[in-house]
Amino acid sequence: MRIIHLAQTDSTNDVLKRWLKEGTAPDGSKTDPEPWTAVCADSQSGGRGRRGRSFYSPRGGLYFTVLLPAGILPPERLTPLCACAVCGALETLGVLGARVKWVNDIYLRDRKVAGILCEGLEKGILCGIGVNMTSPEGGFPPEAGPAGALDCEGLGKEELLLAVLEAMRKLIEDGSGLLDRYRALQWLTGKRVECRVGGETFRGVAEGVADDFSLIVRTETGVRFVSSGEVTRTRIAEEV
Ligand code: BTN
DSSP states (O other), X not given: OEEXXXXXXXXXXXXXXXXXXXXXXXXXXXXXXXXXXXXXXXXXXXXXXXXXXXXXXXXXXXXXXXXXXXXXXXXXXXXXXXXXXXXXXXXXXXXXXXXXXXXXXEEETTEEEXXXXXXXXXXXXXXEEEEOOSOOTTOOOGGGOSBOOOOOTTOOHHHHHHHHHHXXXXXXXXXXXXXXXXXXXXXSTTSEEEEEETTEEEEEEEEEEOTTSOEEEEETTEEEEEOXXXXXXXXXXXXX
């Protein structure tokens, strides 16, 4: 495993994407990246999230992308695997209570503290993970949504990075418990949700995660399985 540290970049996913395409490492050397190469940056000017969103990446957070061999996992397991690895790493380091909000967000105390962006390319899979380690001065910008930070004194970026990579490695070696773990960590289960899939919007209650990692949503007209799109939590007036 090789970890490349950058003080600043546009997006660690894009650094690895360019490296794979052009065969030039961030230090200018002519080498192809090996599987399990991780690129980590102190801040990103063009941090990207799912669905074309930006990911607020000021100094103080952990932003990295690790390259996995192409085809190592079926696509539907990738993001869940990263999500379970982040929650597992946090637990190992004493941060308890992190949950996965389907499909790629990590929540702690009802706030999004981390996001995952996996991209499958011909030459490899990019797993990009961003963790808000500390709350920025003045708070998160509105476009960051319901963002929060770990704010755990004594928790280092390097140790979290290594713990996530180690948790990913273990889950890839033995992924037999991944679905159960992903189900157990699901923050949306039992909550009211609004789903936007393609051009359609519908509401219901999330009932859990199906065998193919899609979200099971009970609507007034029946059960729907959501495997793509956007799911947000909704509340009725009396809920807090
Ligand atoms: C999301 O919230 O939709 C996913 C956010 C993923 C952010 C990480 S930070 C490291 C890597 N580089 C990026 O540009 N995105 C991912």
